[in-house]
Amino acid sequence: MAGKIQSLTEEERNHLLPLLRNAQWVEVVGRDAIYKEFIFKDFNQAFGFMSRVALQAEKMDHHPEWFNVYNKVQITLSTHDCGGLSQRDITLATFIDQASLM
Amino acid sequence: RSGGERAGAAKVKPSRLTALQEQLIWALLESGLSRDILVQAIGELERDRVSAGAERGERGDGESSEEGEMDFPPPIFRELEKLLPEEAAKLRAEVDQLLQEDPWHVAKIVKSYMQQHNLPQREVVESTGLNQSHLSQHLNKGTPMKNTKRASLYTWYVKKQGEISQQFTNAKHGLGSAEEQGEETRKGRRNRFKWGPASLQILFHAYERQKNPSKEEREGLVEDCNRAECHQRGVSSSQLAGLGSNLVTEVRVYNWFANRRKEEAFRHKLALDTPYTSQSASSSHPNLPPSPEHGVKYSHQIMCDTVSSARGSIGDRVGHLVVSPIQLEPSHTLLETHNSKLVSSGGPLPPVSTLTSLHSLSASPASSQGLIMASLPSVMSLGESSLLIGLASTQPQTVPVINNVGGSFTTLQPISFQQQLHGSPQQPISHHFQSYMGASPFMATMAQLPCHMYNKLDSPQYHTSSLLSQAMVITDSSSLGTLTSLTAVKQILTADPEEQTDSPLQEDSLHLQPHTPVPASESLEMYPTSQTTESHQSHLLSPSQTDISSYIPTQMVSTAQ
Numbered sequence: 001m002a003g004k005i006q007s008l009t010e011e012e013r014n015h016l017l018p019l020l021r022n023a024q025w026v027e028v029v030g031r032d033a034i035y036k037e038f039i040f041k042d043f044n045q046a047f048g049f050m051s052r053v054a055l056q057a058e059k060m061d062h063h064p065e066w067f068n069v070y071n072k073v074q075i076t077l078s079t080h081d082c083g084g085l086s087q088r089d090i091t092l093a094t095f096i097d098q099a100s101l102m
Numbered sequence: 103r104s105g106g107e108r109a110g111a112a113k114v115k116p117s118r119l120t121a122l123q124e125q126l127i128w129a130l131l132e133s134g135l136s137r138d139i140l141v142q143a144i145g146e147l148e149r150d151r152v153s154a155g156a157e158r159g160e161r162g163d164g165e166s167s168e169e170g171e172m173d174f175p176p177p178i179f180r181e182l183e184k185l186l187p188e189e190a191a192k193l194r195a196e197v198d199q200l201l202q203e204d205p206w207h208v209a210k211i212v213k214s215y216m217q218q219h220n221l222p223q224r225e226v227v228e229s230t231g232l233n234q235s236h237l238s239q240h241l242n243k244g245t246p247m248k249n250t251k252r253a254s255l256y257t258w259y260v261k262k263q264g265e266i267s268q269q270f271t272n273a274k275h276g277l278g279s280a281e282e283q284g285e286e287t288r289k290g291r292r293n294r295f296k297w298g299p300a301s302l303q304i305l306f307h308a309y310e311r312q313k314n315p316s317k318e319e320r321e322g323l324v325e326d327c328n329r330a331e332c333h334q335r336g337v338s339s340s341q342l343a344g345l346g347s348n349l350v351t352e353v354r355v356y357n358w359f360a361n362r363r364k365e366e367a368f369r370h371k372l373a374l375d376t377p378y379t380s381q382s383a384s385s386s387h388p389n390l391p392p393s394p395e396h397g398v399k400y401s402h403q404i405m406c407d408t409v410s411s412a413r414g415s416i417g418d419r420v421g422h423l424v425v426s427p428i429q430l431e432p433s434h435t436l437l438e439t440h441n442s443k444l445v446s447s448g449g450p451l452p453p454v455s456t457l458t459s460l461h462s463l464s465a466s467p468a469s470s471q472g473l474i475m476a477s478l479p480s481v482m483s484l485g486e487s488s489l490l491i492g493l494a495s496t497q498p499q500t501v502p503v504i505n506n507v508g509g510s511f512t513t514l515q516p517i518s519f520q521q522q523l524h525g526s527p528q529q530p531i532s533h534h535f536q537s538y539m540g541a542s543p544f545m546a547t548m549a550q551l552p553c554h555m556y557n558k559l560d561s562p563q564y565h566t567s568s569l570l571s572q573a574m575v576i577t578d579s580s581s582l583g584t585l586t587s588l589t590a591v592k593q594i595l596t597a598d599p600e601e602q603t604d605s606p607l608q609e610d611s612l613h614l615q616p617h618t619p620v621p622a623s624e625s626l627e628m629y630p631t632s633q634t635t636e637s638h639q640s641h642l643l644s645p646s647q648t649d650i651s652s653y654i655p656t657q658m659v660s661t662a663q
Contacts, residue, residue: 042121043122044120044121044122044124044125045121045125047122047125047126048122048124048125048126048128048129049125051125051126051129051130052128052129052132052133055129055130055132055133056133059133059134102128102132
């Protein structure tokens with residue numbers, strides 16, 4: 001891991017969070033994190049999605065907190081190292097959205 | 103529908119993937135994995151998984167391809183499941199095709215492939231679970247084999263072809279994955295190295311020139327041998343990885359020379375032990391007193407006495423009769439021509455691999471002069487390709503060998519020769535020694551014999567009590583017509599040799615009319631020389647025969663004098 005990951009600056013938040021909110025990401029109450037729920041046709045789709053995300057997460061070395069029941073996947077993104085949102089969360093969120101559309 | 107099926111399962115889906123599998127495959131592909139890397143990785147992972155499973159003690163049902171257990175389905179099929187479904191299907195198709203063909207025809211194909219690549223039967227047995235004896239009989243003699251078993255055999259064959267061709271292709275790119283494909287991951291040990299006929303030819307030629315080559319010379323031989331082995335397998339030289347466990351190395355060459363030198367020394371030593379008497383005055387060969395058995399230990403209880411006598415030598419070719427009780431190691435062929443400077447320089451130990459050394463009929467130094475000693479039972483059993491001419495008797499009787507070399511009447515001890523005196527070196531089965539052997543004038547003589555006795559010598563055969571005193575007759579074609587009596591050799595020998603045509607014959611002796619080129623004998627069988635070397639079998643008598651009379655050479659030749 002390269003040096004300590006930086007939390008998002010005020011400016012970046014102001015710029016990026018609206019976009020995420022548009023994409024149905026919501027800010028978690030009580031912590032600096034974003035959350036989204038995905039619903040798929042069936043388990044296979046859901047797990048396929050999760051696999052794609054997992055592979056990407058590994059690549060980025062940044063992992064989501066998530067829960068899965070059958071066709072539903074709930075994801076919370078936050079960066080442990082800085083105790084809040086970082087650029088990685090934004091990048092992963094973007095990827096997750098793309099993956100959910102495949 | 104829940105959770106169960108995952109990618110990487112040992113089970114192979116014959117056709118479609120499940121939806122999840124599709125998803126997962128897609129996920130993998132989208133993650134940046136290329137198709138090829140994915141395929142390769144699957145192979146590697148599966149191999150790792152299998153060996154890991156074995157280590158965890160799953161051996162009983164895991165690495166069954168190594169177990170040699172014949173369970174249904176045969177272990178070899180488990181290996182199929184490790185392959186990609188696509189490749190497994192291709193394999194099965196090929197196997198099915200082979201199953202449709204004539205079994206004997208396919209057996210010949212498989213056998214020749216094994217010979218070409220010098221593959222041990224053991225490997226086949228271990229990965230197919232077939233019985234080795236059955237396998238050997240099926241491949242060599244066409245003994246029937248059930249289809250299920252043939253299927254495992256063919257499966258191994260097709261797989262092996264793939265492995266080996268992969269080994270060769272990988273050789274081009276440097277070793278890399280060749281290692282994994284070798285027997286390492288399967289067994290944890292490679293097949294035992296075995297000299298191929300082509301290499302042996304090269305080595306024996308070199309041995310003739312120089313018994314103790316320097317390191318440079320050895321390295322040269324390494325290259326020559328590997329090149330020859332590659333050619334034999336139909337690949338370009340220097341795709342060495344494909345030779346696998348049969349790759350020739352400098353160490354192996356070194357050991358080979360060391361073993362041959364030891365062997366030769368041992369032969370000298372044994373030669374000294376062999377009592378020798380000779381009546382010949384013309385021979386420069388010293389007379390060795392007949393000696394009782396020496397304390398040489400042999401596994402056979404076979405002794406032979408040979409009556410020795412010799413005619414005066416006519417010209418420069420003289421043979422000598424040797425009388426001695428000889429007990430020799432069954433696997434050691436003793437055939438040597440000793441000059442009067444017979445020296446025993448043998449070390450105390452017998453040579454390492456007497457089985458593989460076709461002794462040299464080193465009659466080349468002397469034009470057939472000297473003591474020719476042979477061990478009866480100890481004809482070289484070189485697997486299937488040994489040609490043995492040997493006689494043995496269980497009683498200490500006279501077992502004369504009548505040699506009519508160069509027109510003189512002599513008797514020699516039974517001699518074992520390597521086979522294929524005429525064969526072409528290109529034959530895959532051909533004896534590596536044959537060209538080596540051809541150098542000696544004596545052997546050259548032998549080579550003209552139209553008739554040979556061949557015997558696939560296994561020691562037990564000589565234990566038969568049906569062995570009578572016999573004589574081996576070795577003649578050259580120029581002196582056909584001699585009438586000789588086998589059992590009456592004693593009489594013949596003591597009598598004037600010129601009378602031999604009239605010497606009384608005992609019942610079981612060969613009775614020949616003078617000038618008859620082909621003897622007709624009640625007690626002997628003729629075995630026409632089989633010149634073909636396509637199959638070693640053609641040279642061999644049925645090993646199961648215990649009637650020694652069938653081993654009696656049939657060529658009786660008159661003395662020219």
